[in-house]
Amino acid sequence: MPSCASLRADSVQFSPISRETVEARLQRYAGSNAQREATLKSMFGEAGCDEQHLSEQPVKSSKLPNVICFLPGASDRMIIIGAHFDRVSEGDGVVDNWSSASLLPSLYQAINKFPHQHTYVFVGFTDEEQGLVGSKYYVQQMSPTQVAATDAMVNMDTLGLGPSKVWTSHSEKKLTYALVKVAEQLHLPLAGMNVEKIGSSDGESFADRKIPRVTIHSLTQESFDARMLHYSRDKLSAMHLKVYYQSYRLVVAYIAILDSFLATRAPGNVP
Numbered sequence: 001m002p003s004c005a006s007l008r009a010d011s012v013q014f015s016p017i018s019r020e021t022v023e024a025r026l027q028r029y030a031g032s033n034a035q036r037e038a039t040l041k042s043m044f045g046e047a048g049c050d051e052q053h054l055s056e057q058p059v060k061s062s063k064l065p066n067v068i069c070f071l072p073g074a075s076d077r078m079i080i081i082g083a084h085f086d087r088v089s090e091g092d093g094v095v096d097n098w099s100s101a102s103l104l105p106s107l108y109q110a111i112n113k114f115p116h117q118h119t120y121v122f123v124g125f126t127d128e129e130q131g132l133v134g135s136k137y138y139v140q141q142m143s144p145t146q147v148a149a150t151d152a153m154v155n156m157d158t159l160g161l162g163p164s165k166v167w168t169s170h171s172e173k174k175l176t177y178a179l180v181k182v183a184e185q186l187h188l189p190l191a192g193m194n195v196e197k198i199g200s201s202d203g204e205s206f207a208d209r210k211i212p213r214v215t216i217h218s219l220t221q222e223s224f225d226a227r228m229l230h231y232s233r234d235k236l237s238a239m240h241l242k243v244y245y246q247s248y249r250l251v252v253a254y255i256a257i258l259d260s261f262l263a264t265r266a267p268g269n270v271p
Contacts, residue, residue: 007178007261009185013114014256017106019245025106026160026244027236029098033086033126036093037064040085040101040124044069047105048112049122059126059137066134067124069108073116078149079258080121080211081107081251082135082202083156084128091234097128099239100156103248110252116259118151125202128157135202139209151262153213154255155203160244161223163189167215169196170203175214178261179254188250189243193217198224216251218243 028039037056044054049069056065067085083100087093104122111120125134142150152175164183166176176192183190195201195217203213219229227233 007181007257009182009253009257012256012260014111014252015113016110016249016252022103022106022245022248023241025102026094026099026239028102029092029094029236033064036085036087036098036101037067037124037126040104041067043102043105044108044122047109049105049108057138057141059134062127062130062133062137064126066126066138069104069122071108071112071120071122073119073259075117075119076149077118077151077263078121078146079118079151079255079262080123080153080206081156081255082123082125082153084125084134084202086127086129088129088230090230091232092236093234094236095161095234095238096158096229099159099244103156103159103251106248107252107255111256114256116256117263118259120255128202132200132202132205135205139205139211142209147209147211150211152258153203153206153211154251154258155201155213155215156217156251157201157215158217158219158229159247160239160241161218161228162220162240163191163218163243164247164250165191165193165217165219167195167201167203167217168192169194170207171214172212175212178258179214179216182254182257183250186250186253188246190250193220195219216247218247
């Protein structure tokens with residue numbers, strides 16, 4: 001088993017931002033996909049990601065770019081955290097997926113002032129709703145060296161409908177194990193929930209190149225059957241804000257702990 005020290009929330013440094021700020025960013029969902037892309041880029045700047053580390057990646061076959069914020073680390077090993085910012089025409093696209101995209105700057109802000117080994121890459125993907133277009137393009141542009149240097153891809157999709165879930169059948173065991181341990185230490189809710197029958201998500205683009213991935217969401221079959229996604233019910237009022245902030249706290253601690261966990265993990269340690 002991995003060292004307990006490598007998975008202790010109190011052994012790493014991070015500072016979650018306030019619930020008020022997280023919810024204020026969530027409320028900036030309005031507008032077209034182009035406006036949402038611009039809003040996401042603006043929020044990264046507000047969170048401290050400067051022009052040197054903030055960029056737009058033009059995506060072939062899409063009118064909109066991916067939004068990328070780099071947080072350099074002490075090594076060239078990488079952890080990628082991603083979420084798509086685009087929406088369908090029905091509803092407001094708050095749950096799917098501004099709930100996740102708007103967290104990216106808040107995750108960056110929680111860890112950017114603390115030392116870390118990995119380079120973190122925060123990516124807002126375009127056109128997930130058109131067939132994972134942005135994430136597929138991003139992965140295709142990665143060199144073999146970059147692929148080999150990527151220890152994890154943390155994908156967030158559709159948060160805040162209820163307590164955090166992990167797509168266990170489409171997440172690497174070592175990454176799922178670490179997420180479960182972090183949730184236990186922080187006394188935050190987490191359950192396994194597979195969503196193959198509901199659809200795909202951007203983490204699968206990384207799996208195609210053998211990059212370890214984990215997808216965190218909040219879907220249940222009941223919420224899908226109630227037409228919460230891709231329909232008019234996808235509104236801010238569908239969000240459970242208390243558990244939404246719990247999901248944020250969980251992901252903050254998780255990505256901070258992954259830095260030491262993945263740096264010290266020996267192959268085969270995780271069952």
